[in-house]
Amino acid sequence: MFDPQNPSHLFGIPNGVDFPRSLVNGLIKRMDGRPPHEMAQVEIIVNTRRMARRMRDLFDAGPALLLPRIRMLNEIEDLLPDLDVPKSNSALKRRLELVQLVANLLEREQSFAARASLYGLADSLATLMDEMQGEGVSAEAIANLDVTDQSGHWERAKTFINIAQSYIDLSQDTPDTEARQRIIVQNLVERWEHTPPKHPIILAGSTGSRGTTLMLMQAIARLPNGAVILPGFDFDMPTDVWTSLS
Structure with a gap:
């Protein structure tokens, strides 16, 4: 052909x-x-x-x-x-689990963000995970980027990224879409x-x-x-x- x-x-x-x-x-x-x-x-x-x-x-x-x-x-x-290949994880189940992870982060680090941003942060985390998995990029690769940040924003961002990687590592048996x-x-x-x-x-x-x-x-x-x-x-x-x- x-x-x-x-x-x-x-x-x-x-x-x-x-x-x-x-x-x-x-x-x-x-x-x-x-x-x-x-x-x-x-x-x-x-x-x-x-x-x-x-x-x-x-x-x-x-x-x-x-x-x-x-x-x-x-x-x-x-x-x-x-x-x-295992069936993909339920989108609703993943969202609820991410909400809990972000809630735990906000309890530990109250200066990270306002409690009212809980669900927005969980949705952002889900989007980040989709990008990481779709592109085959690990949290370690992102953390190793040379980013000059005097204000500490990048360190807070890496905390968020590490949550995504931890969730991905624990979800190998039920991968996301x-x-x-x-x-x-x-x-x-x-x-x-x-x-x-x-x-x-x-x-x-x-x-x-x-x-x-x-x-x-x-x-x-x-x-x-x-x-x-x-x-x-x-x-x-x-x-x-x-x-x-x-």
């Missing part, structure tokens, strides 16, 4: 173009002349349910053909049916390095703004039958501008 001479299969659709329609039309054109069952073997991974619905509607509009499998980014564990997704992607990457899938896998519409998604995009782009399709790609941008961004 893709050029075997090109080790990386990275494509783009420019701004102003109907992304789902262009993707569907391009796939139908590329599969033209191939056995009908090969279209049904294609896996398409998208990042929003809206795009998944739109693509299904476009395929349903014809012509008549076997349809590819369209799945969301958070449904990729089906690509590794034998992988045993971000941690669970990263575990799945890491296992996929490792599996594909030794046994790449024989059927086409296309990841479309993501830009790799999150570390875990970027890891998956890089792995799929290296597959013999993989492709990554970027949205809103600027084909007219000069080479020197692209170079300055890298």
Whole structure:
């Protein structure tokens, strides 16, 4: 389906173009002349349910053909049916546990923040944990950053960060959604390095703004039958501008 001479299969659709329609039309054109069952073997991974619905509607509009499998980014564990990953922790359970941890901190260090900020701090802590796990960054790596801080704000921030790391360390058996997704992607990457899938896998519409998604995009782009399709790609941008961004 893709050029075997090109080790990386990275494509783009420019701004102003109907992304789902262009993707569907391009796939139908590329599969033209191939056995009908090969279209049904294609896996398409998208990042929003809206795009998944739109693509299904476009395929349903014809012509008549076997349809590819369209799945969301958070449904990729089906690509590794034998992988045993614990179910993710309940968001409500996590929030209540974080509220208790922050409450304990405020009792120990009353100057840290006002008691009225308890729930806001717990939500901020949850967001921080999602970022840390999604990017694969530990509290130790953050603490080692060279931050000149004469006011003590950074030391207080590190206390907050350490709470996040402690919670993550104690939640290995029930990982959060971000941690669970990263575990799945890491296992996929490792599996594909030794046994790449024989059927086409296309990841479309993501830009790799999150570390875990970027890891998956890089792995799929290296597959013999993989492709990554970027949205809103600027084909007219000069080479020197692209170079300055890298």
